[in-house]
Amino acid sequence: LSPAAFAQEPFDVIVVGGGTAGPVLANRLSASPSSLRVGLIEAGADRPVDPLINTPTAGNLLGNAHVGTLLGNPTYDWELKSAPQPALNGQELQYPRGKVMGGSSAINSMVWQRGSRADYDAWGTTFENGEEWNFDALLPFFMRSESWHPPEENAAPLFPSEHLNISAVAAFHGTEGPVSVTYNTYLTDLDAPAAQAAVKAAQVPPNSNPDGGADASMPATGTARTVTPNGLRHHAAAAYLSTEVRTRPNLEVLAEATVSRIIFETKKGKTKATAVEYVSGGKTYTVEVRKEVIMAAGAIHTPQILELSGVGNKTLLESLGIPVVLDLPEVGENLQDHPVTLSDFRVVPNVVTLDTLGYNSTFASEQAELYKSSRSGILTYTSAPLGPVPLQSMTTPEELAAMRKQLDEYIETSPEVTPFLKKQYDVLRDIVDKGEDGWVEMVLVPAGGVLSTPEAGKSYLTAVAIQLHPFGRGSVHIKSADIAEAPVIDPRFLELPWDFNVLVQGAQFIRKWVATEPLASYVDKIVTPPESTSTREDWEKYVRSVVRTTNHPLGTTAMAPRELGGVVDPALKVYGLENVRVVDASIIPLTIGVAIMPTVYAVAEKAADILLKEWKLDASTGTHTGKGLGEL
Numbered sequence: 001l002s003p004a005a006f007a008q009e010p011f012d013v014i015v016v017g018g019g020t021a022g023p024v025l026a027n028r029l030s031a032s033p034s035s036l037r038v039g040l041i042e043a044g045a046d047r048p049v050d051p052l053i054n055t056p057t058a059g060n061l062l063g064n065a066h067v068g069t070l071l072g073n074p075t076y077d078w079e080l081k082s083a084p085q086p087a088l089n090g091q092e093l094q095y096p097r098g099k100v101m102g103g104s105s106a107i108n109s110m111v112w113q114r115g116s117r118a119d120y121d122a123w124g125t126t127f128e129n130g131e132e133w134n135f136d137a138l139l140p141f142f143m144r145s146e147s148w149h150p151p152e153e154n155a156a157p158l159f160p161s162e163h164l165n166i167s168a169v170a171a172f173h174g175t176e177g178p179v180s181v182t183y184n185t186y187l188t189d190l191d192a193p194a195a196q197a198a199v200k201a202a203q204v205p206p207n208s209n210p211d212g213g214a215d216a217s218m219p220a221t222g223t224a225r226t227v228t229p230n231g232l233r234h235h236a237a238a239a240y241l242s243t244e245v246r247t248r249p250n251l252e253v254l255a256e257a258t259v260s261r262i263i264f265e266t267k268k269g270k271t272k273a274t275a276v277e278y279v280s281g282g283k284t285y286t287v288e289v290r291k292e293v294i295m296a297a298g299a300i301h302t303p304q305i306l307e308l309s310g311v312g313n314k315t316l317l318e319s320l321g322i323p324v325v326l327d328l329p330e331v332g333e334n335l336q337d338h339p340v341t342l343s344d345f346r347v348v349p350n351v352v353t354l355d356t357l358g359y360n361s362t363f364a365s366e367q368a369e370l371y372k373s374s375r376s377g378i379l380t381y382t383s384a385p386l387g388p389v390p391l392q393s394m395t396t397p398e399e400l401a402a403m404r405k406q407l408d409e410y411i412e413t414s415p416e417v418t419p420f421l422k423k424q425y426d427v428l429r430d431i432v433d434k435g436e437d438g439w440v441e442m443v444l445v446p447a448g449g450v451l452s453t454p455e456a457g458k459s460y461l462t463a464v465a466i467q468l469h470p471f472g473r474g475s476v477h478i479k480s481a482d483i484a485e486a487p488v489i490d491p492r493f494l495e496l497p498w499d500f501n502v503l504v505q506g507a508q509f510i511r512k513w514v515a516t517e518p519l520a521s522y523v524d525k526i527v528t529p530p531e532s533t534s535t536r537e538d539w540e541k542y543v544r545s546v547v548r549t550t551n552h553p554l555g556t557t558a559m560a561p562r563e564l565g566g567v568v569d570p571a572l573k574v575y576g577l578e579n580v581r582v583v584d585a586s587i588i589p590l591t592i593g594v595a596i597m598p599t600v601y602a603v604a605e606k607a608a609d610i611l612l613k614e615w616k617l618d619a620s621t622g623t624h625t626g627k628g629l630g631e632l
């Protein structure tokens with residue numbers, strides 16, 4: 001439908017945002033025998049056939065010089081920046097968010113990980129959302145989203161001596177869901193040495209079943225990723241909005257239309273969404289909604305749209321001249337993300353990394369041909385060694401005790417520590433003290449060009465340490481009543497000494513990891529930070545200059561009781577509104593110890609289940625045909 005035609009007839013349900021969660025809802029709620037009329041509105045373009053999205057290597061984690069141009073490219077990315085970060089020398093960080101059908105799942109690094117049991121049990125038990133949000137109850141929804149394929153038998157293993165019990169791993173995975181999940185069939189020369197060195201340096205054995213509720217350490221299988229067996233990125237729009245789904249008579253999908261606000265009506269003290277306003281091609285349209293508006297615009301834009309609609313902090317809204325529909329000051333608060341530090345190293349000659357594609361044209365054309373003919377080779381590769389490591393692996397007991405003491409003092413005395421934060425901190429302190437789950441994730445990106453300019457003809461590795469459970473909290477709020485103006489994103493990275501110390505430990509641990517065999521023999525030069533970096537002061541200075549986001553913002557409309565500071569209830573309904581839910585990363589109350597996309601899918605699958613049950617419609621799981629992905 002054209003933007004004008006889309007506005008002609010009311011929808012039962014309007015889903016705002018065709019990113020990761022949005023397509024799940026659009027698919028499940030319109031699936032037979034549902035007769036609901038469902039409309040999905042996405043700001044970005046619909047690009048089902050796009051080599052840069054579809055070819056896995058192009059989605060490189062850090063957007064390195066040779067292969068990654070999705071990030072910072074307005075065709076795919078909102079091109080946001082953070083507010084100046086005082087703890088990072090006032091830097092404004094690049095803050096990528098997918099702006100395309102499929103959203104961030106279409107531009108991300110495709111890593112497919114599940115957090116630990118403790119991460120999810122906190123949602124259910126500690127934040128009082130009910131047992132149905134605990135790990136065990138969420139597990140079926142993780143599994144419902146995925147079509148998991150075991151590692152191929154002839155693929156090179158990261159840990160050749162490790163016995164893989166594939167049926168034990170398979171017991172925690174679904175095989176009938178829409179999202180294809182596979183393992184690398186191609187490894188660069190650095191993957192196995194890096195994984196083996198990491199487990200040695202961290203003194204944690206490979207994890208034989210990381211998705212079973214204990215996420216720590218390098219997965220013995222390698223890391224799973226959202227790539228089809230046919231070597232294509234499988235993002236949410238490809239997985240959930242196949243051609244067949246899109247031709248359902250009760251589903252309409254509108255791309256390149258930006259939702260500017262929800263329109264409400266208040267009668268007898270009840271506030272109900274009646275329509276959604278959107279802008280497309282410079283024109284503004286309004287479409288009526290009969291039943292429900294589902295916000296799935298992600299952790300940055302969902303709070304932005306709610307505030308533009310008059311739902312948020314009264315003082316802020318009044319200062320911008322926005323009529324207040326509902327004073328809900330927690331909208332946009334509780335922003336959490338995973339800050340990251342990284343270092344790069346030059347590797348010895350003749351080692352194949354992603355850099356080889358950039359300087360060896362024979363190799364590049366062989367690989368392009370291989371990819372074209374059999375969808376195999378390096379172009380199907382995604383970063384494989386990823387391992388969340390307990391903080392104990394990188395600190396001495398004395399260092400950790402001193403850090404913990406300082407943290408406790410902060411928690412006991414800071415006026416910023418609300419009752420909700422206190423509950424969050426209790427969960428986090430418990431995780432760190434037990435030392436069983438990951439606290440810092442080590443990632444190998446077998447490429448340079450991120451921190452320093454590569455020398456011609458040389459290969460590099462970039463080693464990454466991700467802080468998985470920061471204590472700092474930021475916010476995202478509008479600064480004008482105009483949808484065209486980006487909100488102020490302020491993650492407040494590393495403002496707390498604890499968070500800063502953790503990443504200084506992570507940066508130093510990278511050095512140790514890379515100096516551990518069998519990886520050490522592959523490295524011929526420490527590039528960034530320079531080898532001379534040695535004093536605590538040097539390391540602190542380095543970390544302040546280099547930290548950035550891993551692109552996992554969440555928590556800005558947290559699921560928790562209203563009196564505790566929550567914005568949505570356990571059915572994901574916004575408190576104080578009759579018919580608006582949030583279903584995206586915004587509802588996750590507390591950081592999880594891994595990348596968050598699979599959790600977003602699980603939340604969306606569960607939301608669809610909740611809604612279909614509430615509306616007494618059959619909870620059909622739909623069918624996956626794999627069609628609609630397009631041919632490259």
Ligand SMILES: Cc1cc2nc3c(=O)[nH]c(=O)nc-3n(C[C@H](O)[C@H](O)[C@H](O)COP(=O)(O)OP(=O)(O)OC[C@H]3O[C@@H](n4cnc5c(N)ncnc54)[C@H](O)[C@@H]3O)c2cc1C
Nearest residue numbers: 017019020021043103104108109110111259298585595597
């Ligand atoms: C570069 C990058 C790398 C990442 N790597 C990984 C990884 O490897 N593994 C992992 O698990 N996670 C990763 N993540 C995180 C993960 O992709 C996201 O957390 C997850 O996809 C978020 O899903 P969502 O549905 O909440 O939001 P999104 O997928 O961002 O979807 C929101 C959608 O809403 C649309 N939208 C926003 N505003 C409006 C509006 N006003 N009107 C209409 N539409 C609107 C957006 O265009 C977007 O399509 C990465 C993220 C990025 C950006």
